[in-house]
Amino acid sequence: xxxxxxxxxxxxxxxxxxxLLFVLSTLSYLVDYIxxxxxxxxxxILIFMFAKAGFIIxxxxxxxxxxxxxxxxxxxxxxxxxxxxxxxxxxxxxTLLTRINFFGETNFVAQEHVTEEGH
Amino acid sequence: xxxxxxxxxxxxxxxxxxxxxxRDWSADKQTFQVPWGKAMMWIFLLxxxxxxxxxxxxxxxxxxxxxxxxxxxxxxxxxxxxxEPIPLILIAIMTFILITSSGxxxxxxxxxxxxxxxxxxxxxxxxAAFGATFVGMQAFEWMKLxxxxxxxxxxxPMGAAQFGSSFFMITGFHGVHxxxxxxxxxxxxxxVLKGDYEASGNYEIVEITGLYWHFVDLVWVFIFAFxxxx
Numbered sequence: 288x289x290x291x292x293x294x295x296x297x298x299x300x301x302x303x304x305x306x307l308l309f310v311l312s313t314l315s316y317l318v319d320y321i322x323x324x325x326x327x328x329x330x331x332i333l334i335f336m337f338a339k340a341g342f343i344i345x346x347x348x349x350x351x352x353x354x355x356x357x358x359x360x361x362x363x364x365x366x367x368x369x370x371x372x373x374x375x376x377x378x379x380x381x382t383l384l385t386r387i388n389f390f391g392e393t394n395f396v397a398q399e400h401v402t403e404e405g406h
Numbered sequence: 407x408x409x410x411x412x413x414x415x416x417x418x419x420x421x422x423x424x425x426x427x428x429r430d431w432s433a434d435k436q437t438f439q440v441p442w443g444k445a446m447m448w449i450f451l452l453x454x455x456x457x458x459x460x461x462x463x464x465x466x467x468x469x470x471x472x473x474x475x476x477x478x479x480x481x482x483x484x485x486x487x488x489x490e491p492i493p494l495i496l497i498a499i500m501t502f503i504l505i506t507s508s509g510x511x512x513x514x515x516x517x518x519x520x521x522x523x524x525x526x527x528x529x530x531x532x533x534a535a536f537g538a539t540f541v542g543m544q545a546f547e548w549m550k551l552x553x554x555x556x557x558x559x560x561x562x563p564m565g566a567a568q569f570g571s572s573f574f575m576i577t578g579f580h581g582v583h584x585x586x587x588x589x590x591x592x593x594x595x596x597x598v599l600k601g602d603y604e605a606s607g608n609y610e611i612v613e614i615t616g617l618y619w620h621f622v623d624l625v626w627v628f629i630f631a632f633x634x635x636x
Contacts, residue, residue, distance in 0.1 A: 333631070379469075
């Protein structure tokens with residue numbers, strides 16, 4: 288049993304993934320720095336996020352070398368969260384429409400930056 | 407049964423595919439062929455996934471449903487070093503620190519399996535130090551937001567009131583995880599250094615600690631994408 292859980296792999300794998308995570312983090316920061324907007328921004332953020340998450344889980348957490356019984360038991364249940372996200376998105380939309388219906392469009396005015404007033 | 411379990415004990419792992427999956431779940435034996443400590447850590451992390459997912463989903467919900475514009479994180483978290491403010495720079499540095507710590511942790515696990523006591527302990531202490539640095543920078547970030555920008559859980563000058571409550575709850579809970587991780591890492595590193603695992607030669611505990619630490623990094627990947635970049 289000890290042999291089954293034994294996760295010894297060449298150092299080079301970790302170093303390459305490490306480097307890759309740095310590159311992906313830099314790229315996702317650049318999305319904000321360059322200032323991409325709209326669908327391009329959102330899709331780039333999601334692609335880099337899932338790539339990073341995937342490499343951390345698969346390589347650093349050794350999921351890629353585990354038995355499929357463990358993989359399904361851990362990665363399966365979070366799929367249910369998609370329902371929660373979907374339901375809450377619908378609910379959020381409904382709340383927004385109701386608020387606009389009853390209170391009208393926003394009359395919020397952002398205040399000046401507090402620090403510039405010598406706060 | 408006897409021949410069955412010895413068969414699946416062989417190192418075929420993933421290649422067995424669905425058949426292996428069915429057999430592991432239906433056979434009258436333990437399902438997860440990993441040390442129990444590791445299985446338990448994975449199940450704990452699964453439950454933690456649900457907690458963070460609830461936080462992030464509630465953040466999505468309040469951000470979608472507010473009429474008031476959401477403060478621009480790129481500007482809120484900008485920091486200037488004498489010159490023009492650089493957007494999100496502190497958060498970017500924190501991200502790199504956490505990824506660096508994940509790398510040193512992965513190396514620690516590797517040296518653990520090679521039974522290299524000194525290197526394993528040293529790398530774990532380095533990981534803990536990076537974690538402590540991360541928490542320190544987060545404390546700085548909170549202080550700046552509260553004292554200078556006037557952000558409160560119930561409102562702020564820049565836009566939607568929900569910004570503060572989401573921010574403090576999500577990053578606060580993550581910060582607590584990092585802090586606990588630093589303590590956990592230090593305790594295990596001390597035990598490694600003392601030679602507690604020398605006799606058995608079983609350094610599984612380092613990998614289990616590593617799983618927790620990588621998870622903390624993993625959660626930050628999602629927070630970084632959804633809260634700071636979105």
